Amino acid sequence: MKRIAIVGGGPAALMLSAQIDTEKYKVTLYEKNKAVGRKFLVAGVGGLNLTYDTDTDDLVKHYSPSAFMAPIIQQFTIRELRQWLYDRGIDSYAGSSHRVFPDEALKPIDVLNKIVHQVVSNKVDILYEHKWIGWGEDGQLLFEGEEVITADLVVFALGGASWSVTGSDGKWATLFEQKGVRIEELRAANCAFAVDWDETFITAHQGKPLKNIGLQFQDHYSKGELVLTTFGLEGNAIYAMSESLQNSLSAGKDTVVHLDLKPSMTTEQLLTKYKKSKRSKVTEILQKDLNLDRASIGLLKQYSSRETFLNPELLVALIKAVPIKLLASDGLDKAISSLGGIAVEAMDDNFQLHKLPHTYAIGEMVDWYAPTGGYLLQGCFSMGYVLAEHLNGL
Numbered sequence: 155m156k157r158i159a160i161v162g163g164g165p166a167a168l169m170l171s172a173q174i175d176t177e178k179y180k181v182t183l184y185e186k187n188k189a190v191g192r193k194f195l196v197a198g199v200g201g202l203n204l205t206y207d208t209d210t211d212d213l214v215k216h217y218s219p220s221a222f223m224a225p226i227i228q229q230f231t232i233r234e235l236r237q238w239l240y241d242r243g244i245d246s247y248a249g250s251s252h253r254v255f256p257d258e259a260l261k262p263i264d265v266l267n268k269i270v271h272q273v274v275s276n277k278v279d280i281l282y283e284h285k286w287i288g289w290g291e292d293g294q295l296l297f298e299g300e301e302v303i304t305a306d307l308v309v310f311a312l313g314g315a316s317w318s319v320t321g322s323d324g325k326w327a328t329l330f331e332q333k334g335v336r337i338e339e340l341r342a343a344n345c346a347f348a349v350d351w352d353e354t355f356i357t358a359h360q361g362k363p364l365k366n367i368g369l370q371f372q373d374h375y376s377k378g379e380l381v382l383t384t385f386g387l388e389g390n391a392i393y394a395m396s397e398s399l400q401n402s403l404s405a406g407k408d409t410v411v412h413l414d415l416k417p418s419m420t421t422e423q424l425l426t427k428y429k430k431s432k433r434s435k436v437t438e439i440l441q442k443d444l445n446l447d448r449a450s451i452g453l454l455k456q457y458s459s460r461e462t463f464l465n466p467e468l469l470v471a472l473i474k475a476v477p478i479k480l481l482a483s484d485g486l487d488k489a490i491s492s493l494g495g496i497a498v499e500a501m502d503d504n505f506q507l508h509k510l511p512h513t514y515a516i517g518e519m520v521d522w523y524a525p526t527g528g529y530l531l532q533g534c535f536s537m538g539y540v541l542a543e544h545l546n547g548l
């Protein structure tokens with residue numbers, strides 16, 4: 155019987171391990187921590203988004219490179235993932251934001267345990283505290299503590315490089331580079347961005363959310379929420395465009411996002427409402443007639459001259475597009491996910507590395523990007539499932 159070594163124990167590896175045909179292969183999963191799925195549990199702290207409820211054609215548009223991820227998602231769709239989870243006792247529901255959460259009775263650890271139970275029932279051995287540290291001269295897998303393992307097929311699912319406390323520290327990148335595998339630089343994604351705020355403004359408003367806003371950067375537009383912090387801006391609206399923002403910042407370009415504080419109203423509607431107001435103080439018009447909160451009004455003051463603030467046409471134009479210059483991204487370790495990793499050109503259509511035959515890589519360690527909100531886990535689960543189908547068919 156051929157042996158498969160799966161290295162790393164995140165969602166991508168767990169799905170593969172649950173689906174691999176153990177009548178055909180002897181499969182062992184090696185995880186460096188004392189438990190698998192630590193990042194999955196961290197993901198559950200602020201509300202675990204298992205996937206994003208939309209049709210497949212729409213979903214794949216949110217991944218890049220879309221041409222790489224689309225066939226993977228099409229082979230294991232949102233509906234199929236939810237059904238797979240349901241069949242293992244993990245019911246889920248889609249919230250009003252389209253994010254899909256586990257049933258309220260299930261904590262993230264319950265979800266993880268049910269998935270791990272599936273892996274164990276599939277007769278995959280899980281070896282904990284097994285840290286892979288490189289290859290031996292004949293291509294064997296070397297583990298800390300001088301353990302040497304040989305396998306017919308090896309699948310790496312070591313994760314990205316954010317939140318290293320969970321185990322995914324990106325240290326594998328150098329080892330793969332030494333083998334000639336092309337690695338794109340690991341950078342923060344789904345992360346906060348720095349803004350040079352006026353000190354008085356940010357002292358008064360730090361921690362405040364800007365809800366139901368729109369955000370534009372080049373041809374990217376996202377709706378959602380932002381939070382004002384002393385560092386800058388964070389929240390799903392800016393996370394969603396983090397790849398383009400990173401690319402712009404890396405190229406040394408001026409990176410300015412335009413914030414729409416009233417995306418539900420046109421400039422004309424806002425102006426009409428403004429002009430109909432019986433109040434004389436601008437701040438009161440903004441607060442009481444245009445329903446802007448104090449943080450939004452503070453922001454308008456920071457980004458306008460006195461002349462603009464007192465001119466209804468100019469002020470309304472600013473409400474629809476506050477230009478905020480971003481200076482840098484937050485550090486990789488604090489990011490929800492990472493950009494970069496193994497270049498998709500370094501592997502064939504079945505995730506096998508050109509430079510390392512019989513060696514595969516899946517999950518966040520591969521260079522694809524998606525916004526947070528369920529897309530990342532869907533991507534990882536789909537990759538694990540698709541690779542299992544391929545290996546089972548060999």
Ligand SMILES: Cc1cc2nc3c(=O)[nH]c(=O)nc-3n(C[C@H](O)[C@H](O)[C@H](O)COP(=O)(O)OP(=O)(O)OC[C@H]3O[C@@H](n4cnc5c(N)ncnc54)[C@H](O)[C@@H]3O)c2cc1C
Nearest residue numbers: 162164165166186197203286313321322517518528530531
């Ligand atoms: C705060 C936060 C919130 C998130 N929220 C969501 C969300 O709501 N929805 C969503 O879709 N995504 C979310 N994500 C992202 C999601 O958790 C990741 O994209 C996903 O876990 C990546 O899965 P993976 O299988 O590629 O790797 P990982 O989950 O990163 O797992 C990799 C595993 O490999 C192990 N490993 C690493 N190096 C070695 C080694 N040398 N030897 C042996 N083992 C090793 C690690 O210990 C780890 O267990 C969130 C992430 C964070 C940090």
